[in-house]
Amino acid sequence: MLQQIDIDDLAPGGEGVARVGGRPVFVSFAAPGDRVEVELPPGEDVVHATWSALVRGGPDRIEPPCPHFGPGPGEDRLCGGCEWLHLRYDRQLREKERGLVESLRRIGRLEPGSYPLLPIVPSPDPLRYRSRAKFHVDRSGERLVFFRRRSHDAVRLRTCHLLEPGLDRLRELLGPALARARLRPAEVALEWSAHAGRGSVLLRGIDAGEGTRRRCQDLLDGMPELAGVVLEGEGDGRRARPATLVGDPVLLQERVPGDPAAGLTRSRPDVFQQANRGANARLVAAALAMLGPAGEDVLELFSGTGNFTGPVAALAASVAAVEGQGPALELARADLGGGNVRFFAGDALAIGSALGREGRKFGAVLLDPPRDGMKGLLPLLRDLGTPRAVYVSCDAATLARDLRGATAAGYAVAAVRPVDMFPQTHHVEAVVLLERA
Numbered sequence: 001m002l003q004q005i006d007i008d009d010l011a012p013g014g015e016g017v018a019r020v021g022g023r024p025v026f027v028s029f030a031a032p033g034d035r036v037e038v039e040l041p042p043g044e045d046v047v048h049a050t051w052s053a054l055v056r057g058g059p060d061r062i063e064p065p066c067p068h069f070g071p072g073p074g075e076d077r078l079c080g081g082c083e084w085l086h087l088r089y090d091r092q093l094r095e096k097e098r099g100l101v102e103s104l105r106r107i108g109r110l111e112p113g114s115y116p117l118l119p120i121v122p123s124p125d126p127l128r129y130r131s132r133a134k135f136h137v138d139r140s141g142e143r144l145v146f147f148r149r150r151s152h153d154a155v156r157l158r159t160c161h162l163l164e165p166g167l168d169r170l171r172e173l174l175g176p177a178l179a180r181a182r183l184r185p186a187e188v189a190l191e192w193s194a195h196a197g198r199g200s201v202l203l204r205g206i207d208a209g210e211g212t213r214r215r216c217q218d219l220l221d222g223m224p225e226l227a228g229v230v231l232e233g234e235g236d237g238r239r240a241r242p243a244t245l246v247g248d249p250v251l252l253q254e255r256v257p258g259d260p261a262a263g264l265t266r267s268r269p270d271v272f273q274q275a276n277r278g279a280n281a282r283l284v285a286a287a288l289a290m291l292g293p294a295g296e297d298v299l300e301l302f303s304g305t306g307n308f309t310g311p312v313a314a315l316a317a318s319v320a321a322v323e324g325q326g327p328a329l330e331l332a333r334a335d336l337g338g339g340n341v342r343f344f345a346g347d348a349l350a351i352g353s354a355l356g357r358e359g360r361k362f363g364a365v366l367l368d369p370p371r372d373g374m375k376g377l378l379p380l381l382r383d384l385g386t387p388r389a390v391y392v393s394c395d396a397a398t399l400a401r402d403l404r405g406a407t408a409a410g411y412a413v414a415a416v417r418p419v420d421m422f423p424q425t426h427h428v429e430a431v432v433l434l435e436r437a
Helices: 089-106 165-180 210-222 277-291 309-313 326-336 348-357 377-384 396-408
Strands: 002-006 016-020 023-028 035-039 047-050 053-056 132-138 143-147 187-193 198-204 226-232 244-247 251-254 264-267 297-301 318-323 341-345 364-367 388-393 411-419 429-436
Touching: 002 016, 023 035, 035 047, 089 396, 089 411, 132 165, 143 165, 165 187, 165 198, 165 210, 187 251, 198 251, 210 226, 210 244, 264 326, 277 309, 277 364, 277 388, 277 411, 277 429, 297 309, 297 348, 309 318, 309 326, 318 326, 318 348, 326 341, 348 377, 377 396, 388 396, 396 411, 396 429
Parallel strands: 023 047, 198 226, 297 318, 297 364, 318 341, 364 388
Antiparallel strands: 002 035, 016 023, 035 053, 132 143, 132 187, 187 198, 226 244, 251 264, 388 429, 411 429
């Protein structure tokens, strides 16, 4: 039945939270202080709902600029791309900081006040910040689309306020162009370089036969905005087939947007890069400030395409950079090979521990693992014995788990700095300084 409820708080996953007779009710697109009308089924179970009417807005609610955001009439609403487009940005930052602190307390057993918490680093641009994004193909409408929240129903995008203008324009042009070229991928990943004024595309779930490659070349011939195509098949269930390149999908990106003198780096749409390049420059600066690499021999694990490697190498005596993904390593070597960086290909934890057991001494170690973190952090730090380590994390839960291992290895959490890489969502990055006790 329909019922009016008051939103008291925000959940770690981004939803508004109310309690109705002690029953938790999580409401999408709601803000603290809102009074909303929702459909509440009978029973005592936890409910996830979307409001059908906003009765009264709370003090932190703002008017979202996007026609696809939130509840409302029409099939092009309830887009799953944003969670907090209705929430003031300063409140978003406070909530991200609070969520990180709570994860460290609940999972990492690090009580607030037991470590220095530095102010959260905001994104330079709360909107229009993404230089890369993934889409699906609306075959009937010849559009690249997002899915609606908690469904596989397409939202026929007219615009996306998260995308850089160049990327949004490329998205709009590419859908019809794929249809004309008779290309039907399962997923499309687009990347845009404001420095180059061009983009590249990854087409997933598509064969890489001669006919497909020819149609991709036709696509490139008709789209000067597109530098190249990466084709990625579905594999045989055990391993993915190697990517096939058409044209030149490698893009040059500015390490600091708007400042090409700060250096350029190579990227490709099938290789991980941070989507928010402005916030990424601030993330790198925060990590370097904690790492203090000047004159040191530095070990970097999960070095990727060299996002941190280049700035660290500019200050350090030497950098040993370890990365397991071949294409990422190729791009990093093209950018940074021949200087004071030595690259190692393979499992980051295994190589890092082996270097420590061999007696290699490093002044500092930089860790930037994927979302699932580093379950072997405790033995790694024991093997290395470095005076300090900087851990960059994109997941508060796995970070908190791994910090328990670091403290067990004799390291203290000397500083925590949240960084907002994804405005309008609940996600938060963190940079943590660990010092050997």
